[in-house]
Amino acid sequence: MTQRDIEEEAIIAMIMMRAKAIGEKDAKDALSFHTDDCVEFSLAPPLVYHGKHEAGLQAWFDSWEGAIGGDVQDVKLTIGTDVPFWSGLVNMTGTKTDGTIVDFVVPSNPGSGEARRAMAGRAPARFRSIRNGWQ
Secondary structure, three states: OOHHHHHHHHHHHHHHHHHHHHHOOOHHHHOOOOOOOOEEEOOOOOOEEEOOOHHHHHHHHOOEEEEEEEEEEEEEEEEOOOOEEEEEEEEEEEEEOOOOEEEEEEEEOOOOOOOOEEOOOOEEOEOOEEOOEEO
């Protein structure tokens, strides 16, 4: 197994762990790979966050009845020296506490402007290499 294969597996594992945490509405675990200086663009108001905002994410999770569902299609992972990017089409599903049924597709592409969130509307699209690991 090459170093690139190992890095790809680590990044995919992070995405999958975050997706699981989002589906289970666990804000602490969903943010566990974020750095303290991250900037996040999301579907949850105020749409732009600087740093980790566990309370805001948990409030958004609490606006959902039951689990948040989702899947990603047409995924492409590109690994650079210090920064990998992934893109794909994200299908987000579930029911809000007001009874609204959610089922829509969001493009996640770091070059498109939407850029930062996918998987159930909020999984990372960009990472960086820090201290021999990915965040």
